[in-house]
Amino acid sequence: MADDTKDDTKRAGRARREHRRAERRAARLAREISAFAGGHGGAEGQLAYTGRAGTRIVLVGRDGAWGDLVAPDHAVAAAAAEKAGLTLHDTFDGEFAARVRTGPYEWTRMAGIQLGGPPNGPAADSDG
Numbered sequence: 001m002a003d004d005t006k007d008d009t010k011r012a013g014r015a016r017r018e019h020r021r022a023e024r025r026a027a028r029l030a031r032e033i034s035a036f037a038g039g040h041g042g043a044e045g046q047l048a049y050t051g052r053a054g055t056r057i058v059l060v061g062r063d064g065a066w067g068d069l070v071a072p073d074h075a076v077a078a079a080a081a082e083k084a085g086l087t088l089h090d091t092f093d094g095e096f097a098a099r100v101r102t103g104p105y106e107w108t109r110m111a112g113i114q115l116g117g118p119p120n121g122p123a124a125d126s127d128g
Contacts, residue, residue: 021074029069029080033059037084040065044087046096047077058092059083064101 022096037043048056050070054078057069071077081088089096 011061022072022079025072026076026079026083029057029076030110031085032069033084033086034058036061036067037086044089045081046089046092047074047081048092049074057086059086060096060099060113064099066100066102 013108033043033045040063043058043059046058048058049054052125053071054072055074055076057071057080059067059069061067069080071080080086
């Protein structure tokens, strides 16, 4: 019986620490979202699940600038967006995607070596 209580106490303590860590991460991401929005006349976003890597928070400023952040999981990403007052879109489609303004860097990066831009990915970085 004493061992069960001890195990329960350890689990509860671990859960509290994980909860506090998630709250700190959400608060940090919310500050970064707010800073981005402040620098671009406001912002809207979309959350994209990226598997084990977490959840990507895609940001689009009113001026068309874009950026992204990665949260360890969807719950932290959603909490950060809520804390920052970020309007979220369900998908990154048509009208929302059309707001993004890209520059020469993005175009050469997307095209890679076909247009004389930097190579894309680790396979392009090899000497073979």
